[in-house]
Amino acid sequence: MRQLRLYLEFSRKAFQRSAAYRFDAWTRLFSNVIFLFMWGFIWFALYSGKGDVEGVSFESMLSYIVVSQMLQGVHGAGTPLWEIQERVRTGDIAMEMMRPYDYPTRSLFSDFGNIAFHFLTAVLPLYVVLFALFDLQIPTSMSQWILFLLSAVLGYLIRYSVELTFGLLTFWLMETGGVEDIFYFSISLFSGSVIPLWFFPDWLETLAYFLPFQGIFFVPNSIFVGQLTGQALIEAMLMQGIWLVVSYVILRWVWSRAALKIVVQGG
Amino acid sequence: MSFSSWVRGTRLYFHMVAASIRAQMQYRYGFFMNILGWAMSYAGTAVTMWVMLYSFQSLEGWSFWQLIFLFALAVLSWGVCVIFFFHFRSLDQYILNGTFDRFLVRPIHPFFHFMAMKFDVGAFGQLLFSIAAVTLAYIQLGLDWPFWKWGVFTSAVIGGTLIQGGILVLISAIAFWTTRSERFYWVVMFPAKSMMNYPLSLYPRAIQWVVTFILPFAFVNYLPALLLLDKPHPSFSSYWGAFSFAVGLVFFSICYQIWMMGLNRYKSAGS
Amino acid sequence: MGIIDVNHLSKQYFIAKRQEGMWGAVRSLFHREYITKTAVEDVSFSIEAGEMVGYIGPNGAGKSTTIKMLTGILVPSAGDVTVGGLVPYRERQKNARQIGVVFGQRSQLWWDLPTIESFELLKQVYAISDQQYRKNMDTFTEILRLDEFYQTPVRQLSLGQRMRADIAASLLHDPAILFLDEPTIGLDVVAKERMRTFIQEMNQERGITVILTTHDMADIERLCKRMILIDQGRVMYDGGLSKIRDRFGKSRILIVDLEKDTQLQVQGAELIRSEGNRKWLRFNREEITAAQLIQQVSIQADIQDLSLEEPEIDSIIRQMYEEGLSVG
Numbered sequence: 001m002r003q004l005r006l007y008l009e010f011s012r013k014a015f016q017r018s019a020a021y022r023f024d025a026w027t028r029l030f031s032n033v034i035f036l037f038m039w040g041f042i043w044f045a046l047y048s049g050k051g052d053v054e055g056v057s058f059e060s061m062l063s064y065i066v067v068s069q070m071l072q073g074v075h076g077a078g079t080p081l082w083e084i085q086e087r088v089r090t091g092d093i094a095m096e097m098m099r100p101y102d103y104p105t106r107s108l109f110s111d112f113g114n115i116a117f118h119f120l121t122a123v124l125p126l127y128v129v130l131f132a133l134f135d136l137q138i139p140t141s142m143s144q145w146i147l148f149l150l151s152a153v154l155g156y157l158i159r160y161s162v163e164l165t166f167g168l169l170t171f172w173l174m175e176t177g178g179v180e181d182i183f184y185f186s187i188s189l190f191s192g193s194v195i196p197l198w199f200f201p202d203w204l205e206t207l208a209y210f211l212p213f214q215g216i217f218f219v220p221n222s223i224f225v226g227q228l229t230g231q232a233l234i235e236a237m238l239m240q241g242i243w244l245v246v247s248y249v250i251l252r253w254v255w256s257r258a259a260l261k262i263v264v265q266g267g
Numbered sequence: 268m269s270f271s272s273w274v275r276g277t278r279l280y281f282h283m284v285a286a287s288i289r290a291q292m293q294y295r296y297g298f299f300m301n302i303l304g305w306a307m308s309y310a311g312t313a314v315t316m317w318v319m320l321y322s323f324q325s326l327e328g329w330s331f332w333q334l335i336f337l338f339a340l341a342v343l344s345w346g347v348c349v350i351f352f353f354h355f356r357s358l359d360q361y362i363l364n365g366t367f368d369r370f371l372v373r374p375i376h377p378f379f380h381f382m383a384m385k386f387d388v389g390a391f392g393q394l395l396f397s398i399a400a401v402t403l404a405y406i407q408l409g410l411d412w413p414f415w416k417w418g419v420f421t422s423a424v425i426g427g428t429l430i431q432g433g434i435l436v437l438i439s440a441i442a443f444w445t446t447r448s449e450r451f452y453w454v455v456m457f458p459a460k461s462m463m464n465y466p467l468s469l470y471p472r473a474i475q476w477v478v479t480f481i482l483p484f485a486f487v488n489y490l491p492a493l494l495l496l497d498k499p500h501p502s503f504s505s506y507w508g509a510f511s512f513a514v515g516l517v518f519f520s521i522c523y524q525i526w527m528m529g530l531n532r533y534k535s536a537g538s
Numbered sequence: 539m540g541i542i543d544v545n546h547l548s549k550q551y552f553i554a555k556r557q558e559g560m561w562g563a564v565r566s567l568f569h570r571e572y573i574t575k576t577a578v579e580d581v582s583f584s585i586e587a588g589e590m591v592g593y594i595g596p597n598g599a600g601k602s603t604t605i606k607m608l609t610g611i612l613v614p615s616a617g618d619v620t621v622g623g624l625v626p627y628r629e630r631q632k633n634a635r636q637i638g639v640v641f642g643q644r645s646q647l648w649w650d651l652p653t654i655e656s657f658e659l660l661k662q663v664y665a666i667s668d669q670q671y672r673k674n675m676d677t678f679t680e681i682l683r684l685d686e687f688y689q690t691p692v693r694q695l696s697l698g699q700r701m702r703a704d705i706a707a708s709l710l711h712d713p714a715i716l717f718l719d720e721p722t723i724g725l726d727v728v729a730k731e732r733m734r735t736f737i738q739e740m741n742q743e744r745g746i747t748v749i750l751t752t753h754d755m756a757d758i759e760r761l762c763k764r765m766i767l768i769d770q771g772r773v774m775y776d777g778g779l780s781k782i783r784d785r786f787g788k789s790r791i792l793i794v795d796l797e798k799d800t801q802l803q804v805q806g807a808e809l810i811r812s813e814g815n816r817k818w819l820r821f822n823r824e825e826i827t828a829a830q831l832i833q834q835v836s837i838q839a840d841i842q843d844l845s846l847e848e849p850e851i852d853s854i855i856r857q858m859y860e861e862g863l864s865v866g
């Protein structure tokens with residue numbers, strides 16, 4: 001309990017810090033909107049002259065892109081990969097290891113603070129307006145809302161575990177250019193952030209199902225636009241849960257190795 | 268400037284470039300990973316395009332290989348541009364930590380000095396990807412350009428370098444007034460550049476105008492690609508694509524002037 | 539006419555006022571209000587060739603701003619500057635050839651390259667002849683022991699090594715004038731001493747004019763016959779060290795350790811500091827002798843230990859500020 005209070009304190013601090021740097025939050029939103037705009041027009045053009053493609057209407061697809069971009073806006077307020085790498089290189093993380101708390105948890109709670117601020121003051125107002133303005137498809141029942149939120153949170157935690165794991169690899173690699181690009185590519189394609197998995201060629205779709213990334217955006221997005229229901233939904237969320245456990249276990253393992261390395265070699 | 272000072276300047280540039288390459292070679296593994304990383308991240312976008320067109324066949328009348336050509340043309344000139352100008356985006360860092368002053372206590376032109384500070388070899392990754400992609404697209408599309416089209420292509424690469432370099436110079440100039448620049452790159456130029464990877468005709472007319480007449484991104488890849496792939500322009504003559512080099516030259520010199528104005532403002536206001 | 543002439547030099551900055559609140563931030567994108575801050579105000583001095591001058595003052599006094607105007611980095615708001623007959627901001631590149639600059643806190647060398655490569659690049663930048671380059675490198679290597687870290691990238695140098703490299707780099711093109719901005723900041727005692735010896739040698743043997751800003755009064759005492767004291771943008775004093783010492787140097791400080799903490803009542807001295815049993819008493823040696831003072835104290839409390847402190851320049855300057863007196 002006291003531990004939780006401590007971590008919540010980090011959330012509060014991060015929230016205040018975000019408020020102080022709110023200009024940064026808005027500029028981030030600006031680029032988020034440009035990308036939304038871009039993908040909106042791309043999908044509009046792809047669908048022009050077509051009805052449903054693979055059983056999906058343009059309205060559903062547009063909602064998919066908007067909610068996806070919204071979630072990406074939320075994820076974007078967390079600590080980005082390059083910053084984790086920077087913290088490893090400068091020794092900040094090594095320093096934190098001496099403190100009486102668990103760094104991965106503390107960092108997660110700090111991100112919660114940042115996200116809370118960014119979401120409440122920037123993402124939410126903007127996207128409420130967008131959904132209302134374009135009369136987009138939103139969940140029709142309370143249970144759909146709850147499942148979407150739950151799935152989005154699971155997705156966030158998966159991304160957090162994977163991203164921090166990738167970031168911690170910096171302890172072993174002097175230069176991380178390649179690692180970074182593998183991460184960004186995977187997260188942009190296999191997560192279904194801009195192209196839903198149902199438009200993938202079958203073999204690629206199968207591959208994507210066996211990667212953790214689809215749990216980050218594709219599952220919550222699909223629930224949101226009502227493409228994922230019943231049995232399939234349960235399965236997908238179960239899969240998310242499994243991936244969260246797996247990625248968390250990997251994170252803890254990499255973390256303990258990193259901690260060992262710091263203790264032995266001093267970072 | 269006299270001939271001898273040009274010779275000296277050129278020699279100096281090569282010395283500094285060689286030093287910059289050696290500095291990057293210090294991290295040998297990183298040197299290659301950086302190149303590989305850039306190449307891979309662009310290949311990633313190409314894969315995304317392929318997946319996108321798998322179910323939809325074409326985008327605004329552009330087939331997959333045409334789209335790849337459009338994209339790779341932008342990456343090609345961006346690659347050259349990165350080599351020379353990418354570090355301009357972080358001028359704010361130099362100003363904030365005071366290291367910019369060193370460019371002002373040496374007997375060489377500050378713009379030139381700053382430009383020569385870094386020669387980004389990571390961009391060889393972009394070149395690697397884009398040359399391979401352009402070549403593949405050329406073959407897949409069964410193109411057979413006459414001599415003048417190679418001229419248009421060359422002009423697009425040089426012009427594209429100057430246009431995108433100009434925008435980086437412009438972004439860095441903002442730092443002289445606001446002590447911020449890198450952020451503008453990520454918030455404005457990076458998304459804008461991403462938009463230009465797709466046919467311009469996707470976007471509303473107002474945007475098409477802005478990127479044709481104000482920030483001439485259209486001359487980087489879209490307009491030359493129309494001409495090179497024999498596609499009609501929705502409202503202008505497709506020969507507009509032949510003017511990339513001229514547009515680039517004019518745009519870059521305007522951006523350079525603004526940078527120098529910024530430098531003067533820095534000299535009178537400090538940071 | 540000196541090698542450096544500064545006449546009625548002023549510099550004002552315009553600082554954007556921070557707007558409060560969310561709307562303020564948006565508004566400030568379009569419209570900003572400025573406040574004027576005067577960094578340097580009506581400063582005049584002249585420095586002869588071969589002089590070594592300490593330019594000192596507290597943080598934010600305008601030292602760096604003045605140096606930046608002398609090196610051509612900043613354009614003055616008013617007044618004239620000439621350096622070696624040139625107006626620095628108008629003929630910046632020409633001026634750059636006749637000056638060397640060292641900013642103590644930031645290296646001017648190429649961060650990721652072996653140190654020797656920075657020297658080779660500077661040879662190109664300043665178009666230094668092979669002969670001149672070799673001659674200077676030999677000299678500097680001998681005095682500053684640069685060969686210890688020739689092949690080490692600058693980022694891996696210790697602060698002392700980096701400063702040695704930086705000062706050598708600034709002298710490679712045989713400048714007539716050397717600007718040193720905090721050249722000994724952060725160095726240990728040995729490194730400081732080595733740096734001072736080198737600066738002194740360059741001044742005496744090569745006749746290089748040196749302008750030095752520093753926080754460390756030992757630098758000034760050791761190196762400079764003349765100092766220019768600046769505060770809030772204005773020159774407070776310009777002259778020899780001895781004059782200041784005569785004017786303010788009559789005071790001594792008696793430090794006593796008492797058996798137990800006692801309220802001291804002493805005449806002819808002032809209690810300037812008190813930390814438990816230890817007391818600092820400042821007195822004027824023309825009004826009262828140390829012996830008399832000790833006697834006064836010993837009546838009131840048992841003295842365990844005592845020492846006398848000679849005035850140092852920094853305490854003199856502190857005193858000048860406290861008393862707001864101008865000698866100049």
